[in-house]
Amino acid sequence: MKIIGFIGSYRKGGNTDTAVRTVLEGAMNLGADVEAVYLKDYEIADCVGCEACKTTFECVIRDDMQKIYAKIQEADGIIIGSPTYFYNVTGIIKNMIDRLYCYEVFDEDDRSVWMGIHEATGIKYATVVAVCEQKDPEDMGYTTVTMTKSLQALGYRVVDELKIYNVYNKTDLLLDTDQLSELEEAGKKLVKTIRLKEKIQNIVNIKNEQIN
Numbered sequence: 001m002k003i004i005g006f007i008g009s010y011r012k013g014g015n016t017d018t019a020v021r022t023v024l025e026g027a028m029n030l031g032a033d034v035e036a037v038y039l040k041d042y043e044i045a046d047c048v049g050c051e052a053c054k055t056t057f058e059c060v061i062r063d064d065m066q067k068i069y070a071k072i073q074e075a076d077g078i079i080i081g082s083p084t085y086f087y088n089v090t091g092i093i094k095n096m097i098d099r100l101y102c103y104e105v106f107d108e109d110d111r112s113v114w115m116g117i118h119e120a121t122g123i124k125y126a127t128v129v130a131v132c133e134q135k136d137p138e139d140m141g142y143t144t145v146t147m148t149k150s151l152q153a154l155g156y157r158v159v160d161e162l163k164i165y166n167v168y169n170k171t172d173l174l175l176d177t178d179q180l181s182e183l184e185e186a187g188k189k190l191v192k193t194i195r196l197k198e199k200i201q202n203i204v205n206i207k208n209e210q211i212n
């Protein structure tokens, strides 16, 4: 099982990095093959809204997003983490999400009918992580909402939405054992959820073979 964590902070070694890596650690402790991807190291251009992807399910822009598409396809589960920047996700997370628009497919005649590609090919699983400086949930704004709703539209089941508060200095989260253990547990839960899906699929396959 492959779990990939996408880190949407520009601050390597900072709180989002720690948060996503801790979720990955939880997943690894239950036997998953894990990978951390620092989006800041990738050139991801803005979506230009050309709509060319609507018939091909592919983006025409040739940049590092092509590498991200391959990772998204390969992963059984993803973790997506962003610090709160003015009540929302960072620019790199938003760019990545917008460029996943090619995986959202609409009926040709009725655009009110649409589906995320993963819904058609097999639901995938995700854990969303937001990190902010303040303690009041109001100050995190739409950070988790932006990530969760976008992933759901693309056909992901969001298993956990983790909200990490009260971290400002680069290493603050490293000292917060309660929030760290919440993150590690979420990594385990992601793996257990995917395993449950595999178990159900196996039982259903065996039953179908018995019928046929």
Ligand SMILES: Cc1cc2nc3c(=O)[nH]c(=O)nc-3n(C[C@H](O)[C@H](O)[C@H](O)COP(=O)(O)O)c2cc1C
Pocket (backbone or CB within 6 Å): 009, 010, 011, 014, 015, 016, 017, 083, 084, 085, 086, 087, 088, 131, 132, 133, 134, 139, 140, 141, 167, 168, 169, 170
């Ligand atoms: C441009 C900018 C905007 C920010 N906006 C918010 C905000 O709206 N609410 C909040 O609680 N923290 C805000 N912060 C603080 C960061 O979310 C916080 O310091 C976080 O721990 C940074 O994560 P990192 O260590 O992964 O970079 C902002 C920080 C920056 C640089």
